Amino acid sequence: PMLIDMRKVDRLIDLWLDEDCNYFDLTAKIMVDDGAVASFGMNAREPVVLSGLPIAELIFRKLDPGCSFETARKDGDRVEAGVTFATVTGNAQALLTAERVALNLVQRMSGIAGVTAEYVKEIEGTGAFLVDTRKTTPGLRMLEKYAVTCGGGRNHRLGLDNGIMLKDNHIAVAGSITAAVARAKALAPVLTKIEVECDRLEQVREALEAGADVIMLDNMTNEAMREAVAWVAGRVPLECSGGVRLDTIRGKAETGVDFISVGRITQSAPCVDIGLDEA
CATH class of the missing domain: 3.20.20.70 (Aldolase class I)
Known part of the structure; x- marks a missing residue:
């Protein structure tokens, strides 16, 4: 189980997005139409032990509450390089704005999970x-x-x-x-x-x-x-x-x-x- 206080996570996500986005995502606003819909896959570019997928979903949903986040793997799973383990679909502007924050968290958490698994x-x-x-x-x-x-x-x-x-x-x-x-x-x-x-x-x-x-x-x-x-x-x-x-x-x-x-x-x-x- 996730022994995590989701109230605190919600507050943290606001801080992370404020840090990265400030007023708005200038590039996404200029380059992507307001109503555009897109689908993106989260891919392992090296062997990883996954951690943080539910947090990534919350980050994407913070900017697009109606987005779809589908996972082919779960936290704790080991995946090889080249595997697409999650797919998010929704408002393109919102997903591109949330991308870096979501990736940063999953990359950091999965790094810890992987090192831990080696010691275990x-x-x-x-x-x-x-x-x-x-x-x-x-x-x-x-x-x-x-x-x-x-x-x-x-x-x-x-x-x-x-x-x-x-x-x-x-x-x-x-x-x-x-x-x-x-x-x-x-x-x-x-x-x-x-x-x-x-x-x-x-x-x-x-x-x-x-x-x-x-x-x-x-x-x-x-x-x-x-x-x-x-x-x-x-x-x-x-x-x-x-x-x-x-x-x-x-x-x-x-x-x-x-x-x-x-x-x-x-x-x-x-x-x-x-x-x-x-x-």
């Missing part, structure tokens, strides 16, 4: 889950995190209000992991989980004894993570984080951790090449 494939069979981070494009987090799910990943915190993560600076201010967890437990809403970031094995022990719900193993070696996994013995979930790359994620997953968080799948994902061509 690398850890198949290990039992570990790939999760994202808050390293997202300002204003696009909701959509980028949805794109992660299209690639087979899972979401970490959607925002700062989704859970408590006690990092080194929070712990330093509180005085210790024990004191930080105690304060969080005393004041947090009752259903809120508390995660503690640890970069040393002795911190893992303290976090577990303090009652942390999740422990992050931050920038630890694989050997240290295996030791942490053995000592915790499934009492709380363990998350591996820090500097994870496609060529190192398998080894980290094989330590026995439950989650591996990767900022690169959103922060560094390239946009894929998708075109809109006359059908």
Whole structure:
């Protein structure tokens, strides 16, 4: 399912179109008759994992509410180069004005979905889950995190209000992991989980004894993570984080951790090449 607030998407689309169009699309107004109707296909120009098709439809419908948007594929599908996966038909002026905004979103979201799928494939069979981070494009987090799910990943915190993560600076201010967890437990809403970031094995022990719900193993070696996994013995979930790359994620997953968080799948994902061509 799309875990997206469509009210917010609607507001975002207005901002995107205002940014690109300002008063009006000068080229479309001059070159295309007001009543002209056209049909365009969205085409993959390289292999892609699709994400954002419902958002593209909303963008086109914002300028032409009566347009037809037909899909031959769905979000999460892998398509090869040359495949036409959606066709939009309607007022030519409106569709040409919306074209770039719609393509930009699908290219960005599909790029994230594709990179995510590569990481997920690398850890198949290990039992570990790939999760994202808050390293997202300002204003696009909701959509980028949805794109992660299209690639087979899972979401970490959607925002700062989704859970408590006690990092080194929070712990330093509180005085210790024990004191930080105690304060969080005393004041947090009752259903809120508390995660503690640890970069040393002795911190893992303290976090577990303090009652942390999740422990992050931050920038630890694989050997240290295996030791942490053995000592915790499934009492709380363990998350591996820090500097994870496609060529190192398998080894980290094989330590026995439950989650591996990767900022690169959103922060560094390239946009894929998708075109809109006359059908």
